Amino acid sequence: MQEPLLEVRGVKTYFPLERGMLFGRGAATVKAVDGVSLSIAQGEVLGLVGESGCGKSTLARTILRLVPPTEGTVILAGRNLAELAPEELRVARADFQMVFQDPYASLNPRMTVYDTIAEAIQAHRAVSRAELAAEVSALLNRVGLAARFSRKYPHEFSGGQRQRIAVARALAVRPRLIVADEPVSALDVSIQAQIINLLAGLTREMGLTMIFISHDLAVVKHISDRIAVMYLGKIVELGPAAGVLERPLHPYTKALASAMPLPDPERERTRRRILLAGDPPSPVNPPGGCPFHPRCAYAIPECSRDQPRLEAFRSGHEAACLRLEQVNAD
Amino acid sequence: MALLEVDDLRTSFHTRNGVVRAVDGVSFCIDRGETLGIVGESGSGKSVTCLSLLGLVPQPPGRVEGTGAVLEGIDLLRCPREVLRGIRGRRIAMIFQDPMTSLNPYMTIEEQLMEPLLIHEKIDRAAAARMALQALQEVGVPEAEQRIRSYPHQFSGGMRQRVMIAMALIGKPDLLIADEPTTALDVTVQAQILDLIAQQQRQRGVAVIFISHDLSVVAGFCDRVMVMYAGRVVETADTRAVFREPKHPYTRALQRSRPAMQAKGAELYVIPGLPPDLSRPVPGCAFAPRCEFAVADCSRTEMQLQDVGAGQASACLRVQRGELTLQ
Numbered sequence: 163m164q165e166p167l168l169e170v171r172g173v174k175t176y177f178p179l180e181r182g183m184l185f186g187r188g189a190a191t192v193k194a195v196d197g198v199s200l201s202i203a204q205g206e207v208l209g210l211v212g213e214s215g216c217g218k219s220t221l222a223r224t225i226l227r228l229v230p231p232t233e234g235t236v237i238l239a240g241r242n243l244a245e246l247a248p249e250e251l252r253v254a255r256a257d258f259q260m261v262f263q264d265p266y267a268s269l270n271p272r273m274t275v276y277d278t279i280a281e282a283i284q285a286h287r288a289v290s291r292a293e294l295a296a297e298v299s300a301l302l303n304r305v306g307l308a309a310r311f312s313r314k315y316p317h318e319f320s321g322g323q324r325q326r327i328a329v330a331r332a333l334a335v336r337p338r339l340i341v342a343d344e345p346v347s348a349l350d351v352s353i354q355a356q357i358i359n360l361l362a363g364l365t366r367e368m369g370l371t372m373i374f375i376s377h378d379l380a381v382v383k384h385i386s387d388r389i390a391v392m393y394l395g396k397i398v399e400l401g402p403a404a405g406v407l408e409r410p411l412h413p414y415t416k417a418l419a420s421a422m423p424l425p426d427p428e429r430e431r432t433r434r435r436i437l438l439a440g441d442p443p444s445p446v447n448p449p450g451g452c453p454f455h456p457r458c459a460y461a462i463p464e465c466s467r468d469q470p471r472l473e474a475f476r477s478g479h480e481a482a483c484l485r486l487e488q489v490n491a492d
Numbered sequence: 493m494a495l496l497e498v499d500d501l502r503t504s505f506h507t508r509n510g511v512v513r514a515v516d517g518v519s520f521c522i523d524r525g526e527t528l529g530i531v532g533e534s535g536s537g538k539s540v541t542c543l544s545l546l547g548l549v550p551q552p553p554g555r556v557e558g559t560g561a562v563l564e565g566i567d568l569l570r571c572p573r574e575v576l577r578g579i580r581g582r583r584i585a586m587i588f589q590d591p592m593t594s595l596n597p598y599m600t601i602e603e604q605l606m607e608p609l610l611i612h613e614k615i616d617r618a619a620a621a622r623m624a625l626q627a628l629q630e631v632g633v634p635e636a637e638q639r640i641r642s643y644p645h646q647f648s649g650g651m652r653q654r655v656m657i658a659m660a661l662i663g664k665p666d667l668l669i670a671d672e673p674t675t676a677l678d679v680t681v682q683a684q685i686l687d688l689i690a691q692q693q694r695q696r697g698v699a700v701i702f703i704s705h706d707l708s709v710v711a712g713f714c715d716r717v718m719v720m721y722a723g724r725v726v727e728t729a730d731t732r733a734v735f736r737e738p739k740h741p742y743t744r745a746l747q748r749s750r751p752a753m754q755a756k757g758a759e760l761y762v763i764p765g766l767p768p769d770l771s772r773p774v775p776g777c778a779f780a781p782r783c784e785f786a787v788a789d790c791s792r793t794e795m796q797l798q799d800v801g802a803g804q805a806s807a808c809l810r811v812q813r814g815e816l817t818l819q
Contacts, residue, residue, distance in 0.1 A: 213680060320766060351533060351706070355760035355762050358751065358760055381751050385751075418679060422752075425711050425735065430712030435683055437684055438684070441651065
């Protein structure tokens with residue numbers, strides 16, 4: 163196997179919480195990402211799923227070094243990002259780009275589309291004016307927008323078109339890795355399809371590597387090669403996209419997959435739903451042992467003591483559960 | 493007899509850019525205990541339809557007209573304000589997408605649950621407090637005795653939506669309108685809330701209008717589906733029929749653009765173009781400019797929802813003529 167493009171080893175990202183004076187500072191920490199290791203091959207799409215607060219966005223931001231990790235290393239294209247000097251890091255940033263959820267908030271309303279994209283190109287490369295213009299229109303073309311739109315401002319576009327501009331801006335620096343954080347969640351169903359097709363096409367045709375974050379399991383399954391399921395800062399299951407959602411191993415993934423609405427009234431009415439009790443616990447005081455044990459139907463006393471590690475159950479499909487064998491006995 | 497019968501509802505907004513016809517001739521009815529799903533994208537008029545029925549569209553700039561919207565003999569479009577106020581919250585209740593903005597941050601959960609009782613039921617505070625607690629327990633809020641004295645910000649999103657449901661059901665309404673009640677929630681919490689609404693509905697026999705942009709959520713939850721586009725109803729049918737064989741190209745396009753309904757990795761269907769500008773007259777079928785099956789007649793003929801068999805009604809000219817089968 164070729165060397166992975168991205169390698170994340172034992173990454174922890176903690177945020178100190180300031181409490182009242184009485185308790186002093188840093189009395190509590192939010193363990194947003196709590197010991198994540200994974201690697202992504204060149205050209206792969208990794209889906210990152212989990213409920214709000216599970217740490218998926220923080221993990222992505224830590225990988226892009228928008229947030230420094232408390233512990234652990236991130237190696238992108240053979241370079242340890244933590245060891246780079248600020249100037250080197252700035253240059254290295256051309257290798258990774260992010261597309262955000264809200265295209266209304268992530269584009270500067272005072273900049274034309276041309277300036278938005280040109281700025282990104284010039285930040286990393288010296289190009290002549292003619293080259294710049296040619297490149298901007300090529301990028302717009304690539305994301306399915308006509309070059310005549312380049313003098314317009316973000317407010318003149320629909321949500322889907324704005325997200326295309328955000329994608330064009332991300333592509334402008336010729337990145338190797340794109341992190342898309344809920345890129346379609348703010349869009350209408352029919353517009354979502356356009357953006358999903360666009361992103362899927364880019365990874366196929368340009369060999370881009372992508373981390374795709376979404377709470378919409380159907381969308382993630384569609385676009386990803388592999389899926390990582392996060393719960394309270396930890397990866398609880400990792401495997402091929404269809405396998406994770408169709409034959410889930412971890413009790414949490416089983417509940418998640420069963421909560422996914424099916425577009426089929428017959429199946430929807432007959433299938434059994436695993437309803438989880440309560441809300442996900444807070445990452446401020448995560449439970450000891452397996453983070454899922456307080457809500458898990460299979461939990462035994464050991465689960466509150468021992469922290470399970472990711473273990474392969476099928477080829478390339480692993481889960482972190484002490485009772486992996488028993489839970490998947492059937 | 494239907495619980496609510498809406499006939500030719502028209503809601504428009506008078507703006508500087510012209511008259512926007514947000515709801516353009518919508519008719520439907522709903523029986524006691526029935527669940528009707530209204531599906532459509534943003535701007536299709538699904539929320540405005542329901543807000544119009546409750547008299548919650550500000551007039552001006554809005555203007556609500558129509559042949560009628562009759563709730564067991566009372567025409568909601570023409571009855572005096574006081575009558576409508578008595579119906580709102582008591583006979584028809586509504587829950588919204590975002591429970592944080594629809595709860596009052598300055599009031600405890602208890603006060604908010606008691607408020608409709610004190611207004612509508614003319615009972616004393618002690619009795620209202622007992623009912624409030626019971627309502628909160630019924631929607632599955634743990635430790636309700638203590639938590640009833642909390643403020644909304646002390647609840648999670650899912651718990652707040654439970655409070656909203658308790659508040660909506662406390663007046664024992666005949667009709668519950670749920671406007672995207674689970675869109676802001678995580679999938680596992682969404683499953684809990686849908687389950688709760690279904691369970692309350694079975695126990696109380698309340699009719700539910702469920703507004704959603706997501707056909708898959710509607711699939712498991714509703715008896716009948718009404719699909720809206722550009723302020724008009726394009727299809728109504730039994731839920732199973734819609735998924736087996738949609739009778740309008742727009743419904744089909746919506747289904748094909750969802751990844752859950754496609755083979756993994758397959759190119760998703762993209763509806764070309766954009767929805768029409770509703771401040772300009774839309775001749776013929778509003779979907780015709782984006783429809784792959786459209787013929788010249790489609791943008792010329794005024795569309796009418798017509799029965800096309802098996803309790804399914806379609807506003808597609810070509811389906812009505814028997815020229816088109818969508819599968």
